[in-house]
Amino acid sequence: MSEIPEGYEPAENSAAKNHAMDALEAELEKQGVEVYTDDDEGGIDLIDLADAVVEALLSAGVTIPEGISDPHAIKR
Known part of the structure; x- marks a missing residue:
């Protein structure tokens, strides 16, 4: 590597x-939580939340497979 x-x-x-x-967004919307708002004061910062979740899992010893696909990758 x-x-x-x-x-x-x-x-x-x-x-x-x-x-x-993506999973956090889907679940929060399913629960009726406003994820995106028109102002800067409301809503949830999903990027920071997702970062915190994955970093916590990595700190706990969870490994991410090298071949995992990125759902946001640009297809060429």
């Missing part, structure tokens, strides 16, 4: 965060 520059993360961690963000 090649060394990752400082400030970056492995692609699989980024992909896992995108999966977590």
Whole structure:
């Protein structure tokens, strides 16, 4: 595995965060929680929330498979 520059993360961690963000968004909307609002004061920052969830899992020893697909990847 090649060394990752400082400030970056492995692609699989980024992909896992995108999966977590999608799952959080879907569940919050299902529960009637306003995820996106028109002002800066309301809503939930799903990116930070997904980051926190995945970082907590990584800290607990969960590993993300290297081949995980990214649901937000640009298809070429």
